[in-house]
Amino acid sequence: xxxxxxxxxxxxxxxxxxxxxxxxxxxxxxxxxxxxxxxxxxxxxxxxxxxxxxxxxxxxxxxxxxxxxxxxxxxxxxxxx
Numbered sequence: 001x002x003x004x005x006x007x008x009x010x011x012x013x014x015x016x017x018x019x020x021x022x023x024x025x026x027x028x029x030x031x032x033x034x035x036x037x038x039x040x041x042x043x044x045x046x047x048x049x050x051x052x053x054x055x056x057x058x059x060x061x062x063x064x065x066x067x068x069x070x071x072x073x074x075x076x077x078x079x080x081x
Contacts, residue, residue, distance in 0.1 A: 027052025
């Protein structure tokens, strides 16, 4: 199977990195906003940070796993007679 150009791989990595960072930043900002409204500093900020990190990691794993599965299938196809 033909490999995608290097530029396509870089764009995919860039997109994954931006999504990871934005997810964490938005969830932390939401927690900070809730802390300001409820006077519970730093409870919701930390909860937002933890939730954002977990969501970003889950999303990253879901993006990488199909690509790893494709690579495994291609390697098996090349080794079979």
